[in-house]
Amino acid sequence: DAGVIQSPRHEVTEMGQEVTLRCKPISGHNSLFWYRQTMMRGLELLIYFNNNVPIDDSGMPEDRFSAKMPNASFSTLKIQPSEPRDSAVYFCASRLGGGTHEQYFGPGTRLTVT
Amino acid sequence: KQEVTQIPAALSVPEGENLVLNCSFTDSAIYNLQWFRQDPGKGLTSLLLIQSSQREQTSGRLNASLDKSSGRSTLYIAASQPGDSATYLCAVAGATNKLIFGTGTLLAVQP
Numbered sequence: 001d002a003g004v005i006q007s008p009r010h011e012v013t014e015m016g017q018e019v020t021l022r023c024k025p026i027s028g029h030n031s032l033f034w035y036r037q038t039m040m041r042g043l044e045l046l047i048y049f050n051n052n053v054p055i056d057d058s059g060m061p062e063d064r065f066s067a068k069m070p071n072a073s074f075s076t077l078k079i080q081p082s083e084p085r086d087s088a089v090y091f092c093a094s095r096l097g098g099g100t101h102e103q104y105f106g107p108g109t110r111l112t113v114t
Numbered sequence: 115k116q117e118v119t120q121i122p123a124a125l126s127v128p129e130g131e132n133l134v135l136n137c138s139f140t141d142s143a144i145y146n147l148q149w150f151r152q153d154p155g156k157g158l159t160s161l162l163l164i165q166s167s168q169r170e171q172t173s174g175r176l177n178a179s180l181d182k183s184s185g186r187s188t189l190y191i192a193a194s195q196p197g198d199s200a201t202y203l204c205a206v207a208g209a210t211n212k213l214i215f216g217t218g219t220l221l222a223v224q225p
Binding site for chain 2: 033043044045050055091093101102103104106107108110
């Protein structure tokens with residue numbers, strides 16, 4: 001298995017632009033998680049899906065952030081409009097089964113908003 | 115609210131030394147605890163997962179223990195190698211299904 005796949009790996013954009021991050025979970029996994037990592041706040045959960053349904057989006061910082069999971073093999077995290085403080089590394093993770101199982105992380109997308 | 119703390123924040127040891135990384139959490143109602151490794155500029159690699167009913171897990175030179183009642187976990191690395199240099203993160207999963215991460219320990223193993 002290729003593991004969790006994220007694209008792009010690096011994204012540089014100007015303030016105000018729309019940014020879309022993509023994730024392909026491990027085949028067969030039924031939960032998907034989006035995290036953000038910054039020096040100041042560490043790793044934070046933004047949102048997670050179970051069987052393609054958003055379960056908890058309480059970590060999404062603002063309405064500028066939105067996430068979708070149209071099918072079991074694809075998810076997007078969108079920021080519109082982007083701001084410099086959104087600069088961070090965004091990770092996607094997937095899991096098979098319930099909360100007692102391991103989460104497997106993708107390589108991350110490093111986002112820089114200038 | 116669950117809070118996870120890791121001590122020390124940074125550690126430097128000579129090659130071959132055994133070492134212990136510490137993780138503490140405030141709410142003992144957890145499903146499991148997971149230890150990760152993160153190399154600079156890379157994603158997280160899962161090292162060990164300990165279920166709430168378990169006391170320890172071992173993988174090669176790594177041994178993780180869990181004392182749920184006291185809210186503590188340790189990651190023991192035997193015979194450290196320069197390739198072990200990385201940031202080590204612990205994370206706990208509770209009833210909310212969320213992983214709450216500690217701030218990490220930056221380990222440097224000197225050759």
